[in-house]
Amino acid sequence: MLSFLPCPLIVILSITLTIFNLAFWSLLITVFSLVKLLLPLQAWRLACSRLNNRFMQGWLLGNAMVMRLANRMEWDIVDNSHLNPDGWHLIICNHLSWTDIVILGDLFRARLPAPKFFLKYELLYVPFVGLACWGLDMPFMRRYSREYLLKHPERRGKDVETTRAACAKFAHLPTTVINFVEGTRFTPQKARQSRSTFQYLMPPKAAGLSLALAGLGEQFEKIVNVTLDYPDxxxxxxxxxxxxxxxxxxxxIDEIAITPDLRGDYVNDKQFKRQFQLWLNDVWQQKDAHLVQMKEQEAQPSAASNRANCASSSDNSNSE
Structure with missing residues (x-):
């Protein structure tokens, strides 16, 4: 544990170890991805994909070690799940920070296959991260404003094609797909701007989740519904x-059964689209209620002293 050291020194060590861990594993993933690209034999491609998934697990383990080295943490986990480490799973989670990726990786790296994320297209150009995620067949999603789509209608449906292509690749090996369905990190300021009806969540975006269920719905064993909170x-x-x-x-951690009524044509079937949006909104209402319950526990005397050691909350916390 390094928590006894001065904060600047911990930051330097954490960043150095995190970058080294990312660079090492992403380099391995990129090399074998290029080999897979140059030798497009199905058996060889699957072998490279399996190896890359192992490298991904190594990256998650390295992140967990850095996290535990720098922080003395107390975990409060309510786990209502029964997971198959050799199956296909779809994880949905509220989104607060880049920290979420580290936490989810640590929680499930030994319980589920290597995770795949739906990523913003801009991350493709981030050093190490972009090429590694490309090599792992993660889908990069573009976010267009309503005004942009009115001027460029040909861009409509591009994310649909990207999601379908990604799901086709995920079908060959057991996969964990992680979808932050809010599409962005929660902050009070963003919640006000989006007119969110939730206390601690952004409004969920249903399209990507629905398309993933349509593409791999019969292979996904269940939806794993994760709610995260960093109370201090x-x-x-x-x-x-x-x-x-x-x-x-x-x-x-809760489970949601994947019933036939959750699979349909989200793009062309307006009735199904409305039904799916109502279902997801109900899931988010329950998640928000769980977060309210978690927040109420902060009234305990020990919480006040812990919060004194942490950075104060800010409406403008967009730096992450």
Whole structure:
């Protein structure tokens, strides 16, 4: 544990180890991805994909080790799941920070196949990250405003094609697909701007989730519904993670059965689209209620002293 060290020194060590861990594993993934691209034999491609998935697990383990090295954390986990490590799973989760990826990776790296994320297209150009995620066949999604689509109608449906192509690749090996269905990190400011009806969540975006279920619905064993909360450091969780200030993490894991009525044509069937949006909104209402319950526990006397060690929450916490 390095939490006894001064914050600047912890930050330097955390960033150095995190970059080294990312560079090492992403380089391996990129090399074997290029080999897979140059030798497009199906058996060879599958072998390279399996190896890349192992490299991904190595990256997750390295992140977990850095996190535990820098932080003295208390975990509060309510786990109502029964997971198959050799099956296909779809994880949905609220989104607060880049820290979420580290936490989810640590929670499920030994319980589920290597995770795949739906990523913003801009991440393709991030050093190490972009090429590695491309090599792992993760889909890069473009976000267009309504005004842009009115001027460029030919761009409509591009994310649909990207999701379908990704799901076709995921069908060959057991996969965990992680979808932050809010599409962006939650902050009070963003919630006000989006007119969110939830206290601690952004409005969920149903399209990507529905298309994933349509593409791999029969292979997905279940939806794993994860609710995260950083009760003492909710303003800047990633900054606090690097500084060794994460003291508590609350997690709730629930299962949602994938019934036939959750699979349909989201693009062309308006009735199904409306039905799916109502279902997802109900799931988010329950998630928000769980978060309200978690937040109420902060009234305990010990929470006040823990919060004094963390960065204060801010409406403008967009630096992560």
């Amino acid at each position: 450091c909710s303003g800047h969780p990633f900054r606090d993670l690097l500084c060794g200030r994460i003291s508590r993490i609350r997690v709730r």
